[in-house]
Amino acid sequence: MMLLHASSVARGEDAVLLLGPSGSGKSDLVLRLMQSGWSLVADDQVALRVEAGELRPDAPAPLAGLLEVRGLGLFGPFPRAAAPVLRLVARLLPRAGITRLPEPEAWSAEGVTLPAIRLHAFDASAPAKLALALDAALGRIAQPAGAFAKGMK
Template sequence: MLLHASSVARDGDAVLLLGPSGSGKSDLVLRLLHSGWSLVADDQVELRAEAGDLRPEAPAPIAGLLEVRGLGLFGPLPRAAAPILRLVARLLPRAEIPRLPEPETWSAEGVSLPAIRLHAFDASAPAKLALALDAALGRIAQPAGAFAKGMP
């Protein structure tokens, strides 16, 4: 399955970045690369179902390339090897990001994954993505509804 998307990985766990052209996919990838993440694919991502998981990879013609708006194409860059997709981030305008969102999922090839909404151009976007991935992996708790119940 080929998607107009980008993907990055950390320690073998990948995130899929979905959004229209200009939504900040490549910009967020660039900032994540400078935070220790690895490139999987930029602009187009092939998803392959394998043993109940989804594995993202770059189509061969663009493997290792990153488009930096205003500067051009760069690469080849080091790429993550065979990561497993764990989280999907829908890149949206800030006005479409709820303050306290309900849990969301995204599905493809019979696999459902946790999904978040994110404004890619926020300075905190890389940290938010890392936090959401840690929550998706169960490394940290995400107390659903805690704020609504009066927690500080």
């Protein structure tokens, strides 16, 4: 098992890992995604375990179901996604770290490699961009450059 300073959300059985330093917008993005039907997996700390060659994110017991809302405090417990599979990693960066047409990226842990994207969490479109990237990573929509298909399947 691996413990990361990160957050995770799920849409159905498919989870996304949000990586970034404190203040990068992880919890803020989780809150906005939850308002649009996504489920909380973990906030602030994510425990990753390998099961049948897939990474499964979860919250450490003391933080299970809790979400930190900056300026308001801790809220919860919220219902959590049950045993989702990690499908995509989003590196949360300042806007200057986001390129218009990025090259494919990957992220690896515990011997599992996943597609990765760079995202500015505070953009109004960040939840929609994350949903689009997840659909592309799952092969549900076509992407002309094939950014998520190259070496990820």
